[in-house]
Amino acid sequence: MKADSIRRTSDSTLYVFFNKSIILKSIIPGNFSLSPAAGKIKNIIEDIKHERLKITFTERFTAGKTYELDISDVKDCSGNGISNHTRFSFSLPPLPPPPAEKPDTAMVLITEIFADPSPEVRLPLVEFIELYNPGRDTVNLEGWTISDTQTKSTLKKFLIVPKQYLILCPIADTTLLKSYGKTAGISPWPALGNNEDLIFLRSFKNRMVDSVSYSDSWYKNPDKKPGGWSLEIIDLSSKTCPAFYNWAASIDPAGGTPGRTNSRYLSGYLDEALKIDSAKVLSDSTAAMFFNRIPDKNFLKASNFQITNGMGKAKSLSIRPDFMGIILEFNQKFREGVEYILSADSLYSCSGTLNSSSNRQISFSIPVVPENDYPLIINEIFADPSPVNGLPEVEFVELFNPTQNTVNLKDLNFGDQISNYSLKNGEIAAGSYIILCAEKDTAVFKPFGKVIGLAVWPDLNNETDVLLLKSNKGRELHQVRYDSGWYKDAEKRKGGYSLELIDPMSICLSFQNWTASRDSSGGTPGSKNSVYQADYKPETLKLTGVELIDSLSISLSFNRAVDHLKAMKSSNYTLNNGAGSPMSSRLAEIYFDKVILTLKDPLTRGQTYRIRVNDISDCRNTPISAEFSSLEFTLSKKIEKNDILITEILFNPRPEGADFVEIYNNSSQSLDLKDLSIARIIKD
Numbered sequence: 001m002k003a004d005s006i007r008r009t010s011d012s013t014l015y016v017f018f019n020k021s022i023i024l025k026s027i028i029p030g031n032f033s034l035s036p037a038a039g040k041i042k043n044i045i046e047d048i049k050h051e052r053l054k055i056t057f058t059e060r061f062t063a064g065k066t067y068e069l070d071i072s073d074v075k076d077c078s079g080n081g082i083s084n085h086t087r088f089s090f091s092l093p094p095l096p097p098p099p100a101e102k103p104d105t106a107m108v109l110i111t112e113i114f115a116d117p118s119p120e121v122r123l124p125l126v127e128f129i130e131l132y133n134p135g136r137d138t139v140n141l142e143g144w145t146i147s148d149t150q151t152k153s154t155l156k157k158f159l160i161v162p163k164q165y166l167i168l169c170p171i172a173d174t175t176l177l178k179s180y181g182k183t184a185g186i187s188p189w190p191a192l193g194n195n196e197d198l199i200f201l202r203s204f205k206n207r208m209v210d211s212v213s214y215s216d217s218w219y220k221n222p223d224k225k226p227g228g229w230s231l232e233i234i235d236l237s238s239k240t241c242p243a244f245y246n247w248a249a250s251i252d253p254a255g256g257t258p259g260r261t262n263s264r265y266l267s268g269y270l271d272e273a274l275k276i277d278s279a280k281v282l283s284d285s286t287a288a289m290f291f292n293r294i295p296d297k298n299f300l301k302a303s304n305f306q307i308t309n310g311m312g313k314a315k316s317l318s319i320r321p322d323f324m325g326i327i328l329e330f331n332q333k334f335r336e337g338v339e340y341i342l343s344a345d346s347l348y349s350c351s352g353t354l355n356s357s358s359n360r361q362i363s364f365s366i367p368v369v370p371e372n373d374y375p376l377i378i379n380e381i382f383a384d385p386s387p388v389n390g391l392p393e394v395e396f397v398e399l400f401n402p403t404q405n406t407v408n409l410k411d412l413n414f415g416d417q418i419s420n421y422s423l424k425n426g427e428i429a430a431g432s433y434i435i436l437c438a439e440k441d442t443a444v445f446k447p448f449g450k451v452i453g454l455a456v457w458p459d460l461n462n463e464t465d466v467l468l469l470k471s472n473k474g475r476e477l478h479q480v481r482y483d484s485g486w487y488k489d490a491e492k493r494k495g496g497y498s499l500e501l502i503d504p505m506s507i508c509l510s511f512q513n514w515t516a517s518r519d520s521s522g523g524t525p526g527s528k529n530s531v532y533q534a535d536y537k538p539e540t541l542k543l544t545g546v547e548l549i550d551s552l553s554i555s556l557s558f559n560r561a562v563d564h565l566k567a568m569k570s571s572n573y574t575l576n577n578g579a580g581s582p583m584s585s586r587l588a589e590i591y592f593d594k595v596i597l598t599l600k601d602p603l604t605r606g607q608t609y610r611i612r613v614n615d616i617s618d619c620r621n622t623p624i625s626a627e628f629s630s631l632e633f634t635l636s637k638k639i640e641k642n643d644i645l646i647t648e649i650l651f652n653p654r655p656e657g658a659d660f661v662e663i664y665n666n667s668s669q670s671l672d673l674k675d676l677s678i679a680r681i682i683k684d
Helices: 171-180 439-448
Strands: 003-010 013-018 032-035 041-046 052-057 066-071 086-091 109-114 128-132 145-147 152-154 165-170 183-186 196-202 208-215 231-233 247-249 276-283 286-291 305-307 316-319 325-329 339-344 361-365 377-382 396-400 413-415 420-422 433-438 451-454 464-470 476-483 499-501 514-516 543-550 553-558 573-575 584-587 594-598 607-613 630-635 644-650 660-665
Touching: 003 086, 013 066, 032 041, 109 196, 109 208, 165 171, 171 183, 276 339, 276 361, 377 464, 377 476, 433 439, 439 451, 543 607, 543 630, 553 607
Parallel strands: 165 183, 433 451
Antiparallel strands: 003 013, 013 052, 032 066, 041 052, 066 086, 109 128, 109 231, 128 165, 145 152, 145 196, 196 208, 231 247, 276 286, 286 325, 305 339, 316 325, 339 361, 377 396, 377 499, 396 433, 413 420, 413 464, 464 476, 499 514, 543 553, 553 594, 573 607, 584 594, 607 630, 644 660
């Protein structure tokens, strides 16, 4: 009787083979001993011939160990026993070493975000996020996640080789972006907020690989902010500045650069020393300062910027939309021919570095600008285009060049007392006309002649306005203070006709030299005025009226304007009957056709006086003739009772007739009815 062999069939079971059948009473756990132990024998099962035993242990065999099974006191049916302590050995191979743990060190960057595809520029109308592998090894994105604050999506097995881009987009839009580069459609898609959002890229071990918290202020361009342009990272290597400074709207004509190098890419951009690049004078008290890159916004305060030579610190500061410059306003005005130094007390880069003093200042000078000559005249004014007679129903002003030379119109300023505009370019030939109108109305006047449309048009008042031509230095060249009375025609005054200058060469440019157009269309824009009259001489200057204001003041009226210097000379006026010359004289109207005299002593009631004007002339210096230089007037006596009598009354007129009262001067003198009133007394 002997045991032939053993065989391990599992990690806790052995088979023992014998050459003869074994009696049942010897098949007990005590006859079998395993060293080292694997727990206890759980059970022993014999086969039908009792020549094979299946021994199962309560614990598993250990890999890499050698075991020895000792068998004793086992007998066959004849009573023959096995040699005591028959031993069999077996071993389990050692477990293979565990696979090396997959490293989680890959770096992948979010480099472009297309959050607001509409309105379409040239890219498809679908959102995308661009990833970039800046490393040396291919990165498997399997198990990675891309998410915003609302939605997380797990990536499948997408490989990015070194220096390669991967476009992530909604799975339904994959085909639209495949032509731009390697594309991976994912679901669910974290819908990107147009105004702001927070994007997270995490590895398969949930390590934060990259994140971007963007907002629409990152576009730094008001035209691109409404949509259709992607946000691009500028410097891939920079980690020193907040993301705001390292992102901007794409400058690619397509609106973005999915799958390729960003149009904004500039290596080392944020490492470059911050400095003031240039300065530009915008007005007589405003200057712009430009930087080579965006400075720390927290230090962009008016009090941090100043200019030498008496300008002092800035009064106000505004930041340009691209954040690459600022506009500074000062209390003082710049002076021509002076050199200034614009400096910043505190100017920090986005990384918190204070730039050097040499980079915090820049010098500039205000050149001496010569005053240009603009020998031009306002020749026609179309202030009230309605009702239409034939001209377009829009305002215009015509200028005339009376000289023999072409006049350059650059920087000529035209306007009224409320708004004005300096022309950017243009010229007017000798003896020619040019039509000024609102920019939007330029096309309608082109058939009439040369036109310049102004971006700022001074809306012309129908009744009265003051039009001004000024030089590039602000000096007044020509002023026309027109009035509806200049039409000299009640019907044309209602609208649809222009005011035309009669004689452009006359030194008299006021109302006496203007009148309503006689052209059937209502005006003559771009051509000679219909009322043109060379060497025009208005009617003879006349003293036309005397009005008593009170005993110390009288008002004189002329048929047209007088020379204001002579009119204000009190010795040019004389009254008879001992009154003499007035104490003072002044012009009472803007048309220079009325003079107020203040007398030294009160006039005597009941006395008739003659006022005589001497050395008074019109704007052409033509003196008033003796025939029309004097008038008589009477300061009537005070009206007494019975001086004025009611002599006739019509209180019940015929149909279509009118009531009247007739009065009679019952005195022996002229009476002034100014102090008289007539009334009806109603008794209850």
